[in-house]
Amino acid sequence: MSSSPTSSSSTEPAQVLEAPDLTTPLQDIRCQVDVIIGTGVLTLRECLTLQPQYVVKLVEPAGGDLSIRVHGVTLATGEVVVVDNAAALRVTHIVPPVGVEVS
Secondary structure (H helix, E strand, O other): OOOOOOOOOOOOOOOOOOOOOOOHHHOOOOOEEEEEEEOOOOOHHHHHHOOOOOOOOOOOOOOOOEEEEEEEEEEEEEEEEEEOOEEEEEEEOOOOOOOOOOO
């Protein structure tokens, strides 16, 4: 009778090996973060004639949350706050990763 190398006659529980967290070395990398107040559309003619006091109409409603983007990907939204006389953003919503459903 032959024994298969993958079968075991032992009743000992199999040892589960945990994979190392591969993101640990990456966690201190600095990322450029953009806070987007809104988006709009201008014709090339309007872009070429931009000057001080020109108003660009945005799609987003006034007073709405701002988008927080890293490398062009929206990660969260938030509202403007003041911290030590500087503008800051309080996160109000985390955008789930693509493919992840929120219940």
